[in-house]
Amino acid sequence: MNIVETALPGVLIIEPKVFGDARGFFLESWNKATFAQAGLTMDFVQDNHSRSTRGVLRGLHYQLENPQGKLVRVTQGAVFDVAVDIRRSSPHFGQWVGVELSAENHRMLWIPPGFAHGFLVISETADFLYKCTSLYHSPSDRGIRWDDPQIGIAWPDAGMAPQLSGKDAAAPHLAHAEVFA
Template sequence: MAITVEKNVNGIEGLCVITPKVFGDDRGYFIETYSQRDMEAEGLNYTFVQDNQSASKKGVLRGLHFQKEYAQDKLVRVISGEVYDVAVDLRPGSPTFGKHYGILLSAENKKQFLVPKGFAHGFLVVSDFAEFCYKVTDFYHPNDEGGLAFDDPDINVQWPIPEGMTKADLILSDKDKINPSFKEYCAERGL
């Protein structure tokens, strides 16, 4: 098997950290970045339909995002640089509803983060530059996006703000600057 899988990280059912086996020598390295056979052997049965890639500079924070009707499972990784990646459980009735988990993903550690449907997701670039890749199980629907405030006190993500920056220096999209709080999200849905 070319991967090891840590399941239900931080006690949150469905969240997985996947570490691929790296085959390296003095020429460089080789890894299988995705093997359906290995994933299924670990009980991770997903049909990915789209691959996405983004590039961002230090201090860019994307998130916390989720899809309202067309939920996606995501398998995320970093191919250049380093990001702090976060998933927040938004599954009604889940014993870990509102709980989050964050992990450093980097080109160096080659870890992957499996974020199932029903989670908000986001990341902060902590290196000078990062390229972020992810596989998803549904196609992108631009009018289906939702979001939560990245700095919501009830979720309380401890973002590792890059050295020399403050929270005010973080770079967010106009949309992410006005994302609702977790309380507003819950009230809107009667949770």
């Protein structure tokens, strides 16, 4: 696999080796030993799968207690995936990185604990899969506004109003959010 560093230290684009022929393709999306050889020694305890339609925006989500590292990928369709550093002690606090993940490019994104995460579906539908290093813990679930001007995420289709959950629409701006020290 190929690991590409992003502008935010710790957030990594992972490009697996894809073996394809006329019948289709094969790729290994997770192998503990292979990832450990690359210096990525995370353990996963939960897998999630969501399907969404074009224009659905999920995020920006994180957990204060039991923070989750996430290895995310798309198996059908395409999304614009975003990580935001929300560690006040970080020199990158409030900065974001975004990458297109699709069934065609097979890219994955590693988002370590301490980052908020969200994605916008840019295809007709998208199946989004993610492995988590901690179990979901509802009492520590938090969010930040997707359109916070302090963060300034350049979402694709900027003129289109995204479809949001009620929770995401009511999320606070970064300045008023509970974040990591």
